[in-house]
Amino acid sequence: DADVTQTPRNRITKTGKRIMLECSQTKGHDRMYWYRQDPGLGLRLIYYSFDVKDINKGEISDGYSVSRQAQAKFSLSLESAIPNQTALYFCATSDGRTVTDEQYFGPGTRLTVT
Amino acid sequence: AQTVTQSQPEMSVQEAETVTLSCTYDTSESDYYLFWYKQPPSRQMILVIRQEAYKQQNATENRFSVNFQKAAKSFSLKISDSQLGDAAMYFCAYRSAGAGSYQLTFGKGTKLSVIP
Numbered sequence: 001d002a003d004v005t006q007t008p009r010n011r012i013t014k015t016g017k018r019i020m021l022e023c024s025q026t027k028g029h030d031r032m033y034w035y036r037q038d039p040g041l042g043l044r045l046i047y048y049s050f051d052v053k054d055i056n057k058g059e060i061s062d063g064y065s066v067s068r069q070a071q072a073k074f075s076l077s078l079e080s081a082i083p084n085q086t087a088l089y090f091c092a093t094s095d096g097r098t099v100t101d102e103q104y105f106g107p108g109t110r111l112t113v114t
Numbered sequence: 115a116q117t118v119t120q121s122q123p124e125m126s127v128q129e130a131e132t133v134t135l136s137c138t139y140d141t142s143e144s145d146y147y148l149f150w151y152k153q154p155p156s157r158q159m160i161l162v163i164r165q166e167a168y169k170q171q172n173a174t175e176n177r178f179s180v181n182f183q184k185a186a187k188s189f190s191l192k193i194s195d196s197q198l199g200d201a202a203m204y205f206c207a208y209r210s211a212g213a214g215s216y217q218l219t220f221g222k223g224t225k226l227s228v229i230p
Contacts, residue, residue, distance in 0.1 A: 027142075031216070033216075040222055040223075041161075041222060042118075042205060042220035042221055042222045042223055043205070043218070043220045045217050046217055046219075058217065059217070088157065090159060092159075093128070095171070099147075099166065100147045100164050100166060100209075101147075101209070101216075102147075102149060102161055102164055103160065103161075103218060104161065105151075105155070105159035106158075106162075107157060107158050108157040108158070108159075110157075
């Protein structure tokens, strides 16, 4: 089984709808992240959480909110989706204990807002 | 703010040959970490290799190796004996080593094609 899972894998929604993307991990990592990927732009950080009570905004948090329900679960919400939020969304985790603290990514959710 | 530049949007290599993907970065810090991630058509982001800036020795992982030139702020990825499964987008990423550092800064990626 995958260490980092994301649901759904693909989603099409309409402008103005509320949508939640979910991430679960079995790696036992404390740190979790949400990124979005746009064509030709690489990945950009939306939110990150170092533990259940620690949530922080990233580079592009406007229009998004998150919830850390447990060490293993981190959800991203779009309160009122708009077309320019169409993108590939990745969840990632890291354990915060290694020197390099490398991040491990889920399979991504492709979101289309019409 | 740090920036990461991958100057080759696309590259191709013949199967079994060697290819080098370029990455440069801009930082005023002396301690940091660098990574290469692979994104095949399945979309999964896969960590390929990592390098600590304080280490002079270039990192190696099987057929993948890096050429880390700290003074030039260059971090290229060499893939030897290229295989069809190496076809993917490759992203270079930077992370500061400062206390509380967390954010990966990514380049825009290089699309690698492998020709049979």
